[in-house]
Amino acid sequence: DAGVTQSPTHLIKTRGQQVTLRCSPKSGHDTVSWYQQALGQGPQFIFQYYEEEERQRGNFPDRFSGHQFPNYSSELNVNALLLGDSALYLCASSPKGGNGGTEAFFGQGTRLTVV
């Protein structure tokens, strides 16, 4: 089992551009959550996908959007990039809808740098 895989591992974009990050969940997991981790801070919840729909959302602007595919993989899209979007983006997968204290498995993240 490859666990949670994210791509790419590193990315450099210019302010104003758009970016797409990808995540494949751990085998058997149906729920994907995305987090933004700025330098020196804990992960901040962006949103969660279950059954191909956004189920919960954190305090992030509409520039952040996502998608979940029938095979449970997911994409995070960020439009009109700002310098402040530079961070490590983490994907976490969990089984059974992700509720009830089920363990979330994290990928190694995508390091996004906006210049």
Add this chain to the structure above:
Amino acid sequence: AQSVTQLDSQVPVFEEAPVELRCNYSSSVSVYLFWYVQYPNQGLQLLLKYLSGSTLVESINGFEAEFNKSQTSFHLRKPSVHISDTAEYFCAVEYAGKSTFGDGTTLTVKP
């Protein structure tokens, strides 16, 4: 809404000494409690979790945490640390599938 406060941003300690990483949380509803560890340039790995039952939970590598409902705390302890325990540690609470993390504690174990 939930919030998590990790009271120490950095904890330096000598090898084989005991350590405590402190975590307080705030929530108007019952939550599940977690500790995660993050090594450099890696994602988070679950260290231990409290769901219900005994308030003392243990991990396979010697860490333990105690849930204190009255003090809304979930402090992490280890009686004797190793160099390999050097990492960033995050306390988190989960409610309805959404996890809220603290800002982390950097544990540095010195020889």
